[in-house]
Amino acid sequence: MENSYSPYSGFQVGAAVLTKEGSIFKGTNIENAAYSPTICAERVAIAKAVSEGHKEFAAIAVTAKNSEGEEVMASPCGVCRQVMSEFCQDDFQIFLEEKGEIKEYSLAQILPLRFVKEVL
Numbered sequence: 001m002e003n004s005y006s007p008y009s010g011f012q013v014g015a016a017v018l019t020k021e022g023s024i025f026k027g028t029n030i031e032n033a034a035y036s037p038t039i040c041a042e043r044v045a046i047a048k049a050v051s052e053g054h055k056e057f058a059a060i061a062v063t064a065k066n067s068e069g070e071e072v073m074a075s076p077c078g079v080c081r082q083v084m085s086e087f088c089q090d091d092f093q094i095f096l097e098e099k100g101e102i103k104e105y106s107l108a109q110i111l112p113l114r115f116v117k118e119v120l
């Protein structure tokens with residue numbers, strides 16, 4: 001989260017994805033003046049892992065601070081959920097921090113009726 005590049009929103013996000021082999025890849029949000037090229041911390045972490053040959057994941061943890069510097073829960077956006085869906089199963093664990101409390105969700109919980117490659 002400390003490496004967040006978020007000069008426009010001030011919303012700092014950190015993510016760490018755990019592969020099934022036990023490797024951890026970290027990511028942070030990277031904003032852009034044109035807004036659309038902005039990429040979320042979750043997708044940075046997953047992209048780093050995939051680019052290093054890891055395509056099977058067990059869990060991801062996400063933490064964030066708003067522009068006031070307050071810790072807030074950052075639930076993955078729809079695009080990140082779909083990227084998780086590409087590489088992860090229904091039981092993929094998502095850990096979100098809210099006011100010092102860790103909450104656990106599954107991919108099936110946060111993305112029901114997901115669009116999957118098996119239908120193509």
Ligand SMILES: [Zn+2]
Pocket residue numbers: 040041042043076077078079080081
């Ligand atoms: Zn996202």
